[in-house]
Amino acid sequence: RTNEPADIPTVGPLVLELVNHSLRSGVVPKDFKHAVVKPLIKKPALDPQDLANHRPISKLPFLSKILEKVVHSQILAFLEKQNVLEVFQSGFKPFHSTESALLKVFNDIYLATDAGDCVVLVLLDLTAAFDTVDHAVLFSRLEHWVGISGTALEWFRSYLAGRTFCVSLGDYVSSSAPLLCGVPQGSVLGPLLFSLYLLPLGSILRKHGIAFHLYADDCQIYVPLKKKGRNLIQPLLQCLDDIKAWMSVNFLKFNDKKTEVMIFGSPTETPNVFVDSLAQFVKPTVTNLGVKVDCDLKFEHQIKAVVKSGFFHLRQLAKIKPILSRQHFETVIHAFVTTRLDYCNALYIGVSASCISQLQRVQNAAARLLTGTRKFEHISPVLASLHWLPISFRIHFKILLFAFKGLHGLAPSYLSDLIQPYTPSRSLRSADQLLLIVPRTERKFRGDRAFAVAAPKLWNELPLEIRQASSLSAFKALLKTHLFTLAFNTL
Secondary structure: OOOOOOHHHHHHHHHHHHHHHHHHHOOOOHHHHEEEEEEEEOOOOOOOOOHHHEEEEEEOOHHHHHHHHHHHHHHHHHHHHHOOOOOOEOOOOOOOOHHHHHHHHHHHHHHHHHOOOEEEEEEEEEOOHHHOOOHHHHHHHHHHHHOOOHHHHHHHHHHHOOOEEEEEEOOEEOOOEEOOOOOOOOOOOHHHHHHHHOHHHHHHHHHOOOEEEEEOOEEEEEEEEOOOOOHHHHHHHHHHHHHHHHHHHOOOOEOHHHOEEEEEOOOOOHHHOOOHHHHHHEOOEEEEOOEEEEOOOOOHHHHHHHHHHHHHHHHHHHOOHHHOOHHHHHHHHHHHHHHHHHOOHHHHOOOOHHHHHHHHHHHHHHHHHHHOOOOOOOOHHHHHHHOOOOHHHHHHHHHHHHHHHHHOOOOOHHHHOOOOEOOOOOOOHHHHOOOEOOOOOOOOOOHHHOHHHHHHHHHHOOOHHHHOOOOHHHHHHHHHHHHHHHHHOOO
16 A cells, blocks of 8 residues: 555556456456454453454455445445345444444334333344355345346355465464355455345244344344233244244354343233243343343443443543643544443433433543543533533434434434324414424333434424434534533523
């Protein structure tokens, strides 16, 4: 790599010709299909002698990723145009994230429990799923489910055929070995191909009427149950049996050690829910896409973990403060602390004031560390000077951001479908106010926390000028100014 702009016109045409030749011929160069695997310890405290404690990091040639990105952009455009992708698969898709997936799942759970039902949530994890993909099955999926044929299908055959890898550890490199199955780790196309491999799974779940959501190989299935609904658990159990049978045919397998079940409902209801063979997997808390969830939906364990991690990183960052400029140090604080405070914070709507205050303590400590403010000095003027929104307003900001994106085609369809514009039955002054319908709920700490309810409530409280924002950047700027004024209007 060079910083000389003059080299781009020199290299660019050669790379373009290489990519076009590969696409025309349906052949991927052999040198593009060799991976160097470097084991990386998952956590510093783990035993490095145990191979299970390492994560294999696969490194592929730089040029191969350029070729893959070209193919990825073309096939993704085709898949979206043909509406092939699974709606409830949020992994590796534009506008989708773990947070959008969790917002949808917990929206459904809140509304079901608000109606008086219990909800059984089953978290399924596949064992080495990317590595066990059968190539023949994948080609069949690409041809018959996706509609790829001719040279394009031959390109994918060439892409997966003849792949090799070696392991690099320190100064030692192993001999090469063939990769006869699986999608390439560390590749651009691998995650998308895996999503296409799982396409029939959605059909099985829909056949049984079971709600679900996928994020790559993490699968959440959930079903509302009436009180003492012993017989109502049977469709879920039958669905799980069908999924296991399908997976065995497709060379996939559940990791039973990571299978977890949680029952949501009131404390008097959940003990009476019969889950039969799933009882051994029922847990009081689970970790779902990086968020710790408890059956009471208080998120106390999650917030406690965020607070602990936040203060740990602040102590570490204090050691490097003397060698960084204030601007760079603020960037580092946002990278290591603010990102943790903001991760999936849309789920915190409606949590207790004590939980919010715990998170606020972390942000306050970060502001004091950055500015050198003493412990007993009032923190609000400091946050205002930094233009940092307090935690409760950051939660509202995130929810409103999802609402705006949902209304303007910048969010997953499963979130956009949860918010509906308000259209009065007759001509009223409110007709041109860009308001949203607020569904009726029964319980403040259940239904009111659902995205379908919380987002419209917050949206309707915004000034019309903000609701009328013409672009995402304009909406963000206006919204932050509005929330900032609300947060610090007493200063």
